[in-house]
Amino acid sequence: MSAFKAYKACVPIAWSPNLYITLVRGIPGTRRLHRRTLEALRLGKCNRTVMRWNTPTVRGMLQQVKRLVVIETEEMFKARKEKEAKHRAIRPPLVVSHLPPSAASDSSQQAA
Template identity: 40%
Template sequence: MAEQKQIKVTLVRSTIGTLKSHRDTVRGLGLGKVNSSRVLTDTPEVRGMIRKVDYLVTVSEA
């Protein structure tokens, strides 16, 4: 089985003042405080969550 591609997602802006659904999406990505990072599998579901809150996070290759 081929190795899954990984991406690193980092929260770079605070979720204060954002929509509740956007805060929930950030929590769903496993991010809490500003500058927290997670290495996630690059799936369409994760990409959709990132696209929803793209103004709050940065994405790089893991």
């Protein structure tokens, strides 16, 4: 699975004033120019996300390191965060009764 598919959200891509940039590939083994670009973008570790304005300067920097990063619009970022929050939400406990079906109904009638 590619890095982009791992972070792709289920919303249409639209123009956004802010870009959310996530470093998904490691820095070791990259060119010095690419390391300096990532440093300028404040991306020091993998799976870190920063928000930058959508300007030609930033887009040029991202063009240099496009194989190392995933770029999301504001809507894509929010949709991904909501999806992750829903996945991590606390679910109600699963109640398992080990009694036979007839005994379980009898015990509930006796309690009433």
